[in-house]
């Protein structure tokens with residue numbers, strides 16, 4: 001008997017992979033099984049790693065996506081090699097070991113997809129991914145600074161969040177915007193225990209409506225891979241990377257400050273506002289410098305990651 005059930009609103013099926021990508025990944029997997037199997041008797045970890053690496057998808061295996069050039073074309077740094085971005089993701093729903101995440105992310109099905117925009121708005125609505133993309137895609141090269149003192153430079157493709165907010169029409173009482181990622185348990189994943197999933201983040205309405213704030217659907221001329229937050233993730237370049245919630249299913253306008261995942265887990269390590277600030281060390285390391293992933297370089301970290309957003313905090 002064929003068992004079929006209707007997808008729920010948040011529940012994606014299928015993914016934006018090309019046929020070539022599927023073939024390439026299968027080939028890599030078979031090669032790795034051979035190599036991994038032999039290695040396993042000697043060194044189980046090396047074998048597991050080889051299989052994980054073989055299963056990981058790279059950016060060029062994702063479907064093309066184009067965005068019009070924007071005012072933010074030059075981040076003052078070379079682009080991070082896409083492989084470094086695809087192979088070193090933070091996606092805690094899939095575990096804390098970055099190298100294992102890309103292979104696990106293949107279980108994330110991200111199409112079709114919809115985002116609910118609700119709360120204190122005139123027009124609460126469920127937006128299909130296609131309709132969000134139709135608001136107009138731009139390409140923007142942004143620096144990304146993780147609170148763990150590593151950095152990326154990524155040519156994101158996405159829609160300015162303010163476009164979506166304009167469509168929803170925030171009510172006068174709206175002061176904050178809450179973001180919610182895919183529920184990992186409902187999606188059939190097995191996230192680490194003891195954490196308040198789904199992942200949530202929040203911005204003030206002014207921060208959310210700032211021209212720099214982006215809903216990204218792609219990078220490097222392609223759709224986002226699941227490990228990097230497909231099909232839609234938040235990008236706030238002047239804040240620490242954890243503000244950029246991945247795989248968004250809900251955007252809610254509210255009157256009170258919404259919770260932030262890492263801020264609620266460890267408030268003394270992760271602030272709510274989380275603007276990049278080299279003068280305030282993390283309790284366990286300095287924030288004065290950052291390592292540019294994919295290179296051997298380390299450079300000074302700039303206040304607000306070098307972005308001029310002073311008007312927001314005057």
Ligand SMILES: Nc1nc2c(c(=O)[nH]1)N[C@H]1C(S)=C(S)[C@@H](COP(=O)(O)O)O[C@H]1N2
Nearest residue numbers: 089090091092146181199228241242244246
């Ligand atoms: N849902 C979700 N979003 C998330 C995270 C996460 O674990 N889960 N990690 C955050 C952190 S700490 C960073 S630095 C960025 C990393 O984005 P990247 O893996 O695409 O480089 O995603 C952010 N968004």
Ligand SMILES: [Mo]
Nearest residue numbers: 146147241242
């Ligand atoms: Mo991060």
